[in-house]
Amino acid sequence: MPFPASVRDKLLLWCDRHCCLCKKACDVFIEVHHIDPAGGDNEENAIPLCFDCHGKVSHYDPRQPIGTKFRSDELKKRRDQVYEQFTAHLVPALKFEVTQRLANGHQRTLPDVGFSIVHLGDAPPVRAVVTLDAFIDGKLMNIPKTDTLYRGAIPWNLNPKQGVSGHFQISPASCQEGIDLRVGVQIEVHDCYDRVHSLLPVTYVHNYRANDWWLDPIGPSESTKRAEIWRSERNRLSAS
Numbered sequence: 001m002p003f004p005a006s007v008r009d010k011l012l013l014w015c016d017r018h019c020c021l022c023k024k025a026c027d028v029f030i031e032v033h034h035i036d037p038a039g040g041d042n043e044e045n046a047i048p049l050c051f052d053c054h055g056k057v058s059h060y061d062p063r064q065p066i067g068t069k070f071r072s073d074e075l076k077k078r079r080d081q082v083y084e085q086f087t088a089h090l091v092p093a094l095k096f097e098v099t100q101r102l103a104n105g106h107q108r109t110l111p112d113v114g115f116s117i118v119h120l121g122d123a124p125p126v127r128a129v130v131t132l133d134a135f136i137d138g139k140l141m142n143i144p145k146t147d148t149l150y151r152g153a154i155p156w157n158l159n160p161k162q163g164v165s166g167h168f169q170i171s172p173a174s175c176q177e178g179i180d181l182r183v184g185v186q187i188e189v190h191d192c193y194d195r196v197h198s199l200l201p202v203t204y205v206h207n208y209r210a211n212d213w214w215l216d217p218i219g220p221s222e223s224t225k226r227a228e229i230w231r232s233e234r235n236r237l238s239a240s
């Protein structure tokens with residue numbers, strides 16, 4: 001089956017009609033190839049190629065003694081590299097943070113947690129999908145009905161040089177000294193041509209006495225694991 005026009009049109013925009021293997025500008029001499037013949041007519045299974053590269057990918061004989069066949073994973077990585085080359089300029093620098101600080105110099109009080117995000121620079125408007133996961137003593141404890149804006153359900157519209165601050169609630173069980181409270185942040189940026197650019201995950205760790213957060217530059221699963229090791233080591237030392 002051919003790819004639907006909506007998928008094909010989007011991919012040709014993302015690569016700016018350049019071949020995703022030899023990177024040649026193709027104009028009309030470009031085709032959208034199925035990476036896996038049985039993988040479906042979806043964007044993940046598609047790669048725009050010039051006629052020459054399409055022939056090489058489709059007809060390479062793996063039994064021949066010279067050359068190296070393109071494998072599916074490599075095709076996808078090379079394709080994504082070309083998409084990135086032609087869409088990176090659509091993604092602004094973003095500044096975001098989990099914070100208890102308010103503009104008037106006061107602080108939010110748990111279980112109320114603040115989050116802000118700012119579109120820096122001159123890139124076009126983007127939509128940011130924000131997912132914040134609360135971990136209490138290493139356990140994922142999101143409030144099921146917490147605001148869907150912070151659960152990845154509704155994108156945030158970010159216009160150039162515009163910032164927005166908001167807040168959400170976490171479990172009241174986290175509001176005491178000695179509790180390990182972390183918030184994992186995952187942000188996906190959707191550019192004006194619907195391509196998704198994922199930022200790397202980070203974790204904010206609450207400091208109860210300062211009532212503010214510090215940034216742990218690793219994802220929440222690694223961050224909670226390291227905290228658990230640190231807690232058991234501290235308990236072992238205090239018991240000895």
Ligand SMILES: [Zn+2]
Pocket residue numbers: 019020021022023024049050051052053054
């Ligand atoms: Zn090519």
